[in-house]
Amino acid sequence: MKTILIPTDFSKNAWNTISFAMQFLKAERCKFYFLHTYTPAFYRMDYVLGGPEFSAIPxxxxxxxxxxxxxxxxxxxxxxxxxxxIYETISAFNVLTDEIEEMVQEKGIDLIIMGTQGASGAKEIFLGTNTVHVIRKATIPIMVIPAGCKYKPVEKILFTADYWSKYHRNELYTAIEIAKTNNAKITVLHIKEEYDLTKEQEENKAFLSLCLAQVDYEFQEERGSFMPDAIIEYLEKHPYELLVMMNRKHSFFERMLVRQNVDQIGFHVQIPFLVIPDTSKSVK
Structure with missing residues (x-):
């Protein structure tokens, strides 16, 4: 049974994320944890010492x-x-990122599904502050659902790859399982910014091919001087139901998160995207 964590702030976007998750995983045995975290408007000594359960003030x-x-x-x-x-609700007096980190360890969470904006999220900002912080600290895959995105059966998956580091089967497990469950095809997209692939990149590409042997896949290459723009242009021309990205050092996704105002780079993906954390340092 898969264990799925869905943070919620009870906003319209949070409900849209829950709705998507229920349909996306309708055929699989899952335990869902619906998490809401809160902190008081101001800190009191009784909170600092023991939390709200020790406070005499409601x-x-x-x-x-x-x-x-x-x-x-x-x-x-x-x-x-x-x-x-199976459903379970959790109300926690904690910061969202810290509570998620604790739950991942204690509950054995397999996947986090969350939205891009919360109740106070501005429409022009693609990723809300909480989402960015969770992605940066996550040690497990996160599926992010853009505001207003409605569920569609996953038939085609786009996986962005630069081939600069070796891929590992355990990192790709969630993406591969999604492809197998939905009988979906994975397109591995490489944005060729300047030179041909190095020997190291060719070797990493070959190993990635072995990792994807259990599913239908293909390699595609596009030229582009700025990777984020090139990926967006590719998505505009070729419809996909899911985008998969690795959150590694110097990766496209890391470059996107470095920007203070994410909306400035025009990253307005309208499909769900799966962010895979960098576990390469711990994988032999």
Missing amino acids: DKGVDASLSGLEKTLEAVREQFGNPKH
Whole structure:
């Protein structure tokens, strides 16, 4: 059984993410954790010492969190009730990134699914602050659902690759499982910015081919001087249901996150994207 973590702030976008997840995983046995984190508007000594349960003063944040999770669970069961799915709600007095890190370890989370914007997210900003922080600290794959994105069966997956580092089967496991479950084809896209592939890149590409041997895949190469723009242009010409990116040093995705204002680079992907964390340092 897969364990899926879905953070929620009870916003419209958060519900859209939940709706997507329920449909995306409707055929698989899963346990879903719906997580809401909160902190008080101001810190009190009783909170610092022991959290809200030790405070003699009622905290509206606790009530709002529990009530919101209860309503979310009711809506999920009413609209997407599935005998293959188990649900659990978690209300936590904590910072979102810290709570997620703890849950990944304690609950054995396989995948995090979250939206791009929260209740206060500006429409012109592609990635909200929480999403960026979670992606940067994550040690497991994260599927990010753009605001307003509706579920579509996954038939074609675009995987961006620069071949500068060796790929490992355990890193690609989630992407491969999605392809196998949905009988989807993976297109490995390399943006050729200047020179031909080096010997090292050719070797990494060959090993990637071995990693993808269990699924239908193809290699594509496009020329472009700026990788983010080239990928966006490719997606505009060729429709895909899922984009997969590695969050590695000097990767396209890392370059995108370095920008303070993500919207300035025009990165407005309208399809879900899976971010795979860099585990190469721990893989032999």
